[in-house]
Amino acid sequence: MRLNKIFKNTLLVLAACLVLSACATKKEVATDIQGQMQGDVYTGTDTVEYLADGVPDRVFFATNESILTTASRETLRAQAGWLRKNPNINVVLEGHADERGTREYNLALGERRANAAKDYLMTYGISSDRITVLSYGKERPVDSGSNPLAWSKNRRSVTVKAN
């Protein structure tokens, strides 16, 4: 219900902007007033779990993209710090896509997203031996909704302890 409201609000803002046609950039337009989405990247915390205090387990992506946002890089740096402190822990990076794509392409996209996270962890000194990449494509959404907010939560790479 709440999500639906937020979604409606977003649409209203969007509609208003379109009517006025005075909005500077697309990014600004799409900034959700509740702060749940930036562009179409999820910035909320509803679905986020924590590997340790201050170490979120997941990062989010824009539609069809695998570029890490500033917030994602911050999350991954925290993960890298946590992994350095816990050298015996290995992780699986699970890459996911939203439901608005073909199944096979989404499998590849999930793999690409998880690898973007993996590459970033490696630049912060985490050995590739400790990281396994696993793509689920669109097979394992966290939010079963059919709306932009639900899709933004589902476009993600989740770092999961492997041992």
Place this chain on the structure above:
Amino acid sequence: MTKKILILLFILIPINANALIEVDITRGNLNPLPLAVSPLSIDEESRKGFEKILKKENIGSEISNIVENNLRTSGLFNPLDKKAFLQAADIANLKPRFEDWNLIKAQALITGKVNYVDDKLRVEFRLWDVLAAKEMMALAFTTVPNNWRRVGHIISDKVYERLTGEKGYFDTRIIYVSEEGPKTQRIKKLAIMDQDGANNKFLTLGNELVLTPRFNPASQMVTYLSYFKNMPRVYLLDIETGTQEVVGDFPGMTFAPRFSPDGKKIIMSFAKDGKSDIYTMDLENRIVEKITNHPSIDTSPSYSPDGKYITFNSDRSGYQQIYVMKNDGSNVKRISFGNGLYGTPVWSPRGDLIAFTKLHKGKFYIGVMRTDGSGERLLTENYYQEAPSWSPNGRVLIFYRETKTNSKGEGFSAKLWSIDLTGYNERQIKTRTDASDPSWSSLLSN
């Protein structure tokens, strides 16, 4: 799993009748041909014999029901109500009173007879042109009684072929993924059924995620993606013996498998370091070849029926588009240039068209284009649908659709649908569970 095909075909009367009734299947058929499927007649002794073995009260009627249903779902024929038939089945098979059939507006008539002979099922049938008052075809089959449904499908194929001039697609099977459970945690199993939904069987138990099964066009083998031990890999499954094996030895995810038209190779994608490239593996000598080499996502490969070309989708231009290349990976050409994203290209078994999924302005379309990308035609639009697979005669596409959920995330379902190449005759294919990723087999008998 399948019974050895014991169908002995012998032609009773060779016929070279010219220019009788014909059905044009190249255009949307808004006026399906009215035809009468008279129940196959059966003598009391044979009826009882089959009732004992098959637990069906009247196998003659059962077989004719299969024929009737197949012809109706093709959209090309309009089987008339049996209650209107004026002539008894046994007499009609000897010599139809054409004026009676004409009276109920039947243009074609199918009659036949079933016998129980030496523990076997013997079926003969005839196709008549009512207006010309002529026999068009007469055939007889002998097989094991358990094959009775297939006899119905083979009769349907023969009638379809005689009236349209093209091979039928009724004696075929569909392999698909059966789905159950909540959207966030779907349980998926490989399942197989006859083209009309009968004889449904599960091939895996649902312990691991399975996706995208595809038939070998030349045998009863299937290739699919399984998450066995959380390692997504392409597998090969023999549906007669149940034996399975991983295809190749790749250090990462392999996916999007399909067979080459001769059934001797598997073509698929291998994802590594954020790139997906297309590979083939020869099933005899196990030699693996890399076909594409590009930092983009190259996936959903499909061979042309002569095996000389491959179509696939790639985001090398920035987003998903359809490409065609030679089978060695040379001469890569983009063929999709319309608005939107294009995926899942599949080459028609006739060679002339490529079917695809298109995503444009939040809608999903199933469409076809010529192999050079010209003549794009969108057949159907929906909230979500993808992954077309061709009937073996290249006239019908089967695909799956998913529904939009409500604001609470409820109301999700996935179903199989089919549509004619003409864009007409869209139908849901009933499955016991939710279903996705259908793949159509070749004709089981030829």
